Amino acid sequence: MSILDLPDLEEVKSLSHHFTGIKRGIEKESLRILPNGYLSPDAHPASLGSTLTNAFITTDYSEALPEFITTASSDRLKPLKDLEEIHQFVYQNIDNEILWAMSMPCVMGQEEDIPIARYGSSNSGQMKEIYRLGLGYRYGRFMQTIAGVHYNFSLPQSFWTALHEKEQSQLALQDFISEKYMGLIRNYLRHSWVIPLFFGASPALCESFLKNKNIDLDELVPGTRYGPYATSLRMSDLGYQNKVQSRLNISYNSLDEYIAGLESAISTADPYYSEIGVKKDGEYIQLNDSILQIENEFYSSIRPKRVSQSGERPTKALRNRGVEYIEVRALDLNPFSPIGIDQSQIAFMDTFLLACLFSKSDPLYQRETGEYQENFRCVVRKGRHPDVCLTHRNQCVPMQDIASNLLSQLKPFAELLDSAYDTQDHADILQQLEDQVGDLNTTYSGKIVSEIERRKDGFFQYAMGLSKSHKEYFTKRPLDGERLAFYENEAQDSHKRQAEIEQADSISFEAFLANYYR
Template sequence: MKTVKQMIQETEIGAAFYQATFGIEKEGLRVTPTGELALTAHPVEFGNRSFHPYIQTDYSESQLELITPPLSTIKESYEWLTALHDVALQTLPSDEAIWPISMPMVLPDESVIPIAKLDNKDDVTYREILTEKYGKKKQMISGIHYNFELDDQLVVRLFDCQTDYSNKESFKSMLYLKLTKNFLRYRWLLTYLLGASPTVDKSFFANQKIPQDYVRSIRSSQYGYVNPSEVAVSFHSIEDYVYSLQDMVEKGFLSEEKEFYSAVRFRGTNKAEELLTKGISYLELRSFDLNPFDPFGMSKHTMEFVHLFCLYMIWMDETATTEEIAVGEEMSRLTAMEQPEQISSFQKEGFQLLKQMEEMIQATNGTKSALNCIQEAKKHLIDPNSTIAARMVRGIEEKGSYIDFSLELAKQYKNEATMKPYNLRGFEPLEMSTQLLLFDALQKGIQVEILDAQDQFLKLTFDQHSEFVKNGNMTSKDSYIAPLIMENKTVTKKILDSAGFRVPAGEEYVTLAEGKTAFWRYEQKQIVVKPKSTNYGLGISVFKHAPTKKDYERALEIAFKEDTAVLVEEYIPGTEYRFFVLDGKVPAILLRTPANVVGDGQKSIKELVAEKNEDPLRGEEKHRSPLERIELGELEQLMLKAQGYTIESIPELNTVVYLRENSNISTGGDSIDVTDEIDDSYKQAAIDMSEIIGAKVSGIDLIIPDTTLRSTKDHLGYTVLEANFNPAMHMHAFVYKGKGRRLTMGILKMLFPELWEKEADNE
């Protein structure tokens, strides 16, 4: 009979050996600024827990559970875990954070600890049974569950090169069973390396005996989250596992199968019995304490080490016997109760394990990063002071109590998550609008699949209903022709004009000669000469006074350098507003002003600019934040000079000094929300324009000379400059002045109205 190692070596499977699917479930208590359990309700913003795939409550209403979907790399899993923390922390009340360690803070009286308020009665009953049996406080211990699934292609390749198993499912179950048995045998090493619950308030134990000293892991010890000693389940074979587990439930030692708190749980079926026919789909590894030194409870590094550890459990020749499993469990419990700074009692076996893991990595052409993981673990084995538990102890001693130690970290992580609310950490390479939409989807419990990150392509699913979204607002709700119309300025103008909206008079020319001949049309007018399809201001000439023939022709030449077609339009004086039209409404109107500072009579322009740039909305990197830093380049200095300033000038109190002509956000301009200040007649006009174009989502740019006047049919108060498809959404969400408007949530409402109807039903 071939060993797994032989099979792997024989198939030359290489990198495929490292292919797997990962999922993380992370519990954490909500905590008040003073370090007490937050007794507030699970935020309504998270929508309905009956279907939320990502943000749940565990035992207690105050115990968040964040769940990543199954993902094929550790990198992605960590990104998702990051993002879910961002969503959770930004959604919680501003003074609530997440307790970063496994053992709870000083808990209130049991009667006060709230059980999770779930719709499903069985879920509530189960929690009541647990309360009765273990007490509420023990249920408040939090941890991380690590779901691990072997890649199907790997399983197939191994299956194909052996003859002992004729059924792929039993072969796979064999692999999982081997992994499980060896994991239970050797998991003491993980307890040593990752144990992170050295202490807890003595009130936690009530009438129990308690450990006197710091330990590696209360949670993994006999004081932790364990079943009563009479619970005994066999891992000898799937059959033994199923029957012994059923026996425990029948005997009443367990209320349900899921009450079995093993370090490894077989997953993929609702009932254990189904394992006999369907086999094991994946494993849930449940033995991990929260690592307070990682903002999300487990570092990427740890995730990789656990993966390597699991692979080695398959790779190694032997498979632990039932007796050996019992030995291993005892070794883990002993390790858990060791003092953190103490050398492991099983150091020698540890070194041997790590050495063999290293050999495995080398034999399979594993990555440098994998080898580093092993080196790191070796160091911790040599020096117990470098383990998480030991570092926690030092931190606790330094801060005076584990409460202060944890609370400080909780606040730090809260702060990091809320500092740049326009970013969804973990998904920062995506465009801002897509990040915001993702945030909202994760918050509401809409399932998200990133089909193509480079291309900003998402699949969103609620229940059986899927929608595809690109760039945050390109959806199935818009017709194809609408963006094509908006993409073509001439066509847009013709359509809006013939529908009775006021557009700048003007013409399109496709040759320079044709444009020049038409000078007579413009010689007495203020005009703008611009390339037909360039958007960034290149090649545009504005004549606020009627142009000379020579200047007109020069402007045409400049514009024709940028495009094969040029528009000459009347210049419309007045202020430009961006109307964001969404599904027949105008949820946001923005006024953009050129980069500027306001004098205080004391600081220089340079200082005022530096001060204004400190706003976290003005990010360091270009195009990665809703506002941009004001620069003091050549253009800005010229502009200052024209007004009689230098960057060292000190403007008087309340004097506004402009540093730019143009009001683009990208050159340091300010965004001012004026949604509530603009008369409905203008909103209606923008809505009507979108309707004529057939657009559900559009950004309509209107020039309005006097917003105090209503726009009427006989006296149109606006001129429409442009209709934009894919209008920016983030700039409305985070504004310099006024109220931010969360347009991405509006997109979700348009796509999934049923979700909001469902919520309304529940109210």
């Protein structure tokens, strides 16, 4: 059984000397909590810099949900080193507060207790805040406190030039690059279930997150609900899913179709959002009443990306300059790593994404789209069930058979990456995952459930213990000297940059918003 439609591996090998130019970057979110487990009510610490302009530390939805951003690097270990340094710096600036180790939130109070992120008085800062206010009205603030890891991946220009010549493509080089990245995305979506299967780490949650809703989750111990075979409740209908967006049917068959789908959603009013209203008592509570306020509201497990210029919408950046990199958004926080992701996960992601790029990638139509979506739903809710089956080419196949076959097909790519980087990391992680296929209780999600069952003290106590151990790890390793000065200078400079942006504003917010959507 072939899961991927693999290419001629000799052709892949002839291009493998370019693999050391692969760039990767990481964006990692974590809730900032008090020692009692509740969300911090305090503003983002000023000593960490401006959330509008700091290159490394910002916020996601809430003032209490910092987001750490590494530089994109062709040194495959540098993003991990960057992330470690950012954590060290943050822990030197948050006193007794703790970064929550899990994707699913801590002890939750009332929705109104979740402080929305603020970005200052500039037009761009107001827009970011109003967008988040709108998310709260649309989906509730609880959902916005779920944290994850985003993995950014791109291949070097030298690789694309060589592949363009090898395939004798008649497309302009950038159009060729965009087409290939969209093909990667389609193959990723077909097999995206593999990410929560092995790296899903949110099988359980604190009952306070549910707020007495009638949800199909069992009680593990008092105060803790879980899916007995779940892998990632974060990626289930409890987390980043919503019924309005499920009707969008954004196409990944070409960059033009993808852009057209998003732009239609941004310009099409939704009756429910119209009923909420764009303003309340004369103040904006959402940017508009469209299905999507902006492109970032579209919750997808992968996105084609291009760095935007100031005031440029993401779809315009993609249309004007094509796809630059892809962003994978399906990774839960790894609670067994102090920084939320580890070297073996990077090795797997690079191997998997390369295989998705090189394998044949036909257009995705309705039947196959429904198939991969159902497979993903199945794995996040019951992926560790011994009898679970996935649909492959219209046939029901035991998931363990599909997983083993997929891992086997990834091996040549792991070998080429190991050769390029002079390491065994890529082959080693495939062997580890192959062992896990035989015992799914050894996956992240399996370990979490087993440990909570063994301890009998619930999700909160278990997660708090991990979070405190991570805090201890970093407080024993403070930044000093040149690296501490580097982050302190960036924090100070970012405040100056925010002030300059605020002073440079010369038009009203209404005019700014109209220009943005023009």
